[in-house]
Amino acid sequence: METKIFKAADLPQVIDLLKSGEVVAFPTETVYGLGADALLPAAVKQVFAVKGRPADNPLIVHVSDFEMTKQFVEKYHPLTQQIIKEFWPGPLTLIFELKKGALNPVVTGGLSTAAFRVPDNKITLKLIKEAGFPLVGPSANTSGKPSPTTAEHVYHDLNGKIAGILDDGATQIGVESTVLDLSGDVPTILRPGAVTKEILEDVLGIEVPLDAHLVKETETPKAPGMKYKHYSPDTPVYMVENSDWPAAIDWAKSENLRVGILAGPAISDKFTGLNHFIFENDSIEAATHGLFSGLRALDQREDVDIIFANVFSEIDLGLAYMNRLKKAAGQKYFKK
Structure with missing residues (x-):
């Protein structure tokens, strides 16, 4: 076709x-x-x-x-x-x-x-x-x-x-x-x-609750995007807290893993010589706009073995960004 x-x-x-x-x-x-x-x-x-x-x-x-x-x-x-x-x-x-x-x-x-x-x-x-x-x-x-x-x-x-x-x-x-x-x-x-x-x-003018439970593979979701893992590129994705970026980069180097960084300028500018997808600025709006494009761009690079993505506070629009990022990463954070 x-x-x-x-x-x-x-x-x-x-x-x-x-x-x-x-x-x-x-x-x-x-x-x-x-x-x-x-x-x-x-x-x-x-x-x-x-x-x-x-x-x-x-x-x-x-x-x-x-x-x-x-x-x-x-x-x-x-x-x-x-x-x-x-x-x-x-x-x-x-x-x-x-x-x-x-x-x-x-x-x-x-x-x-x-x-x-x-x-x-x-x-x-x-x-x-x-x-x-x-x-x-x-x-x-x-x-x-x-x-x-x-x-x-x-x-x-x-x-x-x-x-x-x-x-x-x-x-x-x-x-x-x-x-x-x-x-x-x-x-x-x-x-x-x-x-x-x-x-x-x-x-x-009322409280609007959030149904945050993750639907298992055996459950029928009431709405799209409720599965435990979703939005995932082929390249492994890890979420990185702001304070953990130096340790995450050092660990990847020690494992001979080629890193792709998905973050705003404040984070990306600290690490040279690596692959980057840089959000337009450091705002949650820019991160949300660039999340899927960034995951796709880094996933298509042959010189990226692992993607490190910046996290945001789960308030306001940050809740939507983190909802997608968590599923793209299979809920995985980098831990020291």
Whole structure:
């Protein structure tokens, strides 16, 4: 299969492909999604096959507006209108209880709930609106590997496996959306993202708990990204606390391991002669934006045996960054 690169002017071709059951990657403000018509089970199964994704892992349904969810959702939490007014379009996914039979079990992982999002990307919103049907949209990468934040990342993983990629440049945020479960009485975060716990609590005026348990391989997750290990490159990744960097570098040298450093300038500038992926600055925003790109860039280098990545405090956006980094590292910290 030839994987074509499409631009905004090519939307009619993309829509025709999706209507015929093909799989096309699309841009969002978070990461690139792997799109198929959510109402065509055969097309959705292709998404799982292309990614090598476990069939019990539910998919996020991308819609053009809140109105599009009404044909699927049984009931809405009382805070739904307040939430969508504040955060849609945007990097917030909402889980609702479904009408019976509204979506095929291949989309929901066999659950009675489904996750919905209105992405904050003009091209993709136009795509969904003009197509007239919702798109499933897991990250457009090989399952378990770092998510793609550029069309080039998608092409690297899926060239020859999908019909096309709708290219809109690099994504703005760099990690997947926050997932908020609204199917129960208490809104609960299942996956942290750019819409943080603190932001939600400030807007809603209530405590919003975080479900931090890691789903085992034998469990069915209620939302994507809840597995113990995820987003992992082939090269081993270790998380490094600020005070442990000199010891980590010395240990790697003693083991004749070629190090790749994933950090901001404050850390990277201290160690010369090594491979680096340097975040634009030392902020958590820059680290979050560059995390997946950095993991991919260092993983593709033949002269890197191990990746050391800088940690951040698990507050605000740092919670989303560390959620991804911990899974990329298989929960492993460097210890003296």
